[in-house]
Amino acid sequence: GQQLNQSPQSMFIQEGEDVSMNCTSSSIFNTWLWYKQDPGEGPVLLIALYKAGELTSNGRLTAQFGITRKDSFLNISASIPSDVGIYFCAGQLGTSYGKLTFGQGTILTVHP
């Protein structure tokens, strides 16, 4: 089946630094979603991408849908302590009732 490679697996950064993470796939998707999950809570949707090449921002977050449709990245600028959590990418092909393929997650730790 489809697999998503998400990297890095974990990041330890200082407050104020920028962060970049990405996902690559062996297959194409027509939607990329980025989620953040805090411990013991459900994933929260950060950004949704629908078209190849699309670049979308949400506050300090910026994400892009790769032009090959097989990759996406998420950047966080000027990180703050509340950015701590696990970030998941998810790809959707558009068939099969919206079934998502998830990356393994990036664990982000921000030191004050």
Place this chain on the structure above:
Amino acid sequence: DTEVTQTPKHLVMGMTNKKSLKCEQHMGHRAMYWYKQKAKKPPELMFVYSYEKLSINESVPSRFSPECPNSSLLNLHLHALQPEDSALYLCASRGTRAREQYFGPGTRLTVT
């Protein structure tokens, strides 16, 4: 409003108990999902309901029994669970035309 609610927040049950998890959304979404998530891993799809009909069962053991009483409600009935079934159980929903999935806060299940 993109809220999905889940009850209970926490559940501890013995291996001979019968319990149910409940999920509710009032966004008019017609696709609803159950996921199982282990610590620091991505969510794993269990079931998909589309227009109140079970559309996908990801080979889930019969001790998990989903039910969709109406377009706003989704239940997961639990019976004779095993300790390895302890996990965070997440519900999600998706609109008919939109491609985003919105997750609830989850139910933390512990099987003793």
